[in-house]
Amino acid sequence: MFLRIDRLQVEMPLPSEPDPVAAAAVQELMGGRFGEMTTLNTYMFQSFNFRAREKLRPFYALIANIAAEELGHIELVGAAVNGLLNGAQPQGRTTDGDAVFKDLFQHGGPGLKAHVAPGPSAGVVCADSLGNPWKGDYIFNSGNLVLDLLHNFFLENGARTAKLRAYQTTSNPAARRMLGYLFTRGGVHAEAYARALEQLTGVDMKKMLPIPNLQPDQIPESRPFLEEGWHRRLYRFSTSDYDEIRQIWHGQALDGSGPLEVRDGPPDGGPMQPLEEMPEAFIPDYHAAEILEMAKKLYDKAKG
Ligand code: MN
Numbered sequence: 001m002f003l004r005i006d007r008l009q010v011e012m013p014l015p016s017e018p019d020p021v022a023a024a025a026v027q028e029l030m031g032g033r034f035g036e037m038t039t040l041n042t043y044m045f046q047s048f049n050f051r052a053r054e055k056l057r058p059f060y061a062l063i064a065n066i067a068a069e070e071l072g073h074i075e076l077v078g079a080a081v082n083g084l085l086n087g088a089q090p091q092g093r094t095t096d097g098d099a100v101f102k103d104l105f106q107h108g109g110p111g112l113k114a115h116v117a118p119g120p121s122a123g124v125v126c127a128d129s130l131g132n133p134w135k136g137d138y139i140f141n142s143g144n145l146v147l148d149l150l151h152n153f154f155l156e157n158g159a160r161t162a163k164l165r166a167y168q169t170t171s172n173p174a175a176r177r178m179l180g181y182l183f184t185r186g187g188v189h190a191e192a193y194a195r196a197l198e199q200l201t202g203v204d205m206k207k208m209l210p211i212p213n214l215q216p217d218q219i220p221e222s223r224p225f226l227e228e229g230w231h232r233r234l235y236r237f238s239t240s241d242y243d244e245i246r247q248i249w250h251g252q253a254l255d256g257s258g259p260l261e262v263r264d265g266p267p268d269g270g271p272m273q274p275l276e277e278m279p280e281a282f283i284p285d286y287h288a289a290e291i292l293e294m295a296k297k298l299y300d301k302a303k304g
C-alpha cells in the first residue's frame, strides 16, 4: 500500500511567468515512451508479478522501492507542467474576444492542443509531448529477473536521453531545475540496477557496458544536486520496509565521489505549488445584473 505526503519530492519554485511551450516539452517526460509513467509502471508491475520474493528479497525491495520514488516523479513532472501553464489562461469570466492561445500551435506544435482542448483539465495530461496517450505496452515485465533488471537499466538510460532532449528543447529555468533533479535521480537508478545485475549474475557491468555515463556537465542544473550528494543516495520510501536495498546499495559510488548511502524515509522535499483558479472551467459566476434581475422577478412574484 502507499502513504501519501502532500509535498513535492524536491523544492521547486513556481516559474515566474507562464511558458506553455516549455510545458509541452516537459509533457514528454510524463507520458512519452521513456517518461516517468513508463518507469513508474514498469517497476510497479514488475513488483506486482515478482515471484520467489523471500528468496530474492533485496531485488524485490529495490524494484518496489524505486517504483515508489517514481510515483513522486510523476507528481513532480505534473507540478512542473502545471506551474509552467499557471497564468497562461485568460483571467476572468470571459476572454473579451482575445485569441489568447493563437500563437501556441505556431510555436509549440500539436502537443499544445493537449493543454487547451480538454477544457476542464487544461493541465498536465497522461500523454507525450504530441498529445499521444501513454500506453501500457511501454511496460516491460518478462518475469525473468535478469532480463527485467537489464531492461530497467536500459530504461533509465533511455530516460536520461529523453531528459537531455527536453533540456535542449527549453531554456526555461524552472523546467531545467526539475530536469537537473530527475537527471540525477535517473543516474542513481541506473547504477542501482547495474549493481543488482552484478550481484545476481557476477557480470562486471563496467566492463560489459560503460555505465553509468553520468555526464553531469550536459545538464548544469544537476550540479547542485551532485554537490549535495543526491547521486549517492537511495531513499527508503517506507516507514518500516525495504531495508534489504542496503545489500545492493553500498560501497563506493562508481564515479569515485564517496560512499553510497541509504536514507531512511523520503527526502524533505518542497511545498506543493499554488495554482491560479480558472473560473471559465468551473461553475460560472453570476453577473451583478443577473442577480438584480432575479431578485426583481422574485419580488414581483411575491407581490403578485
Ligand atoms: Mn523517474
Ligand code: MN
Pocket: 039, 070, 156, 185, 186, 189
Ligand atoms: Mn528512475
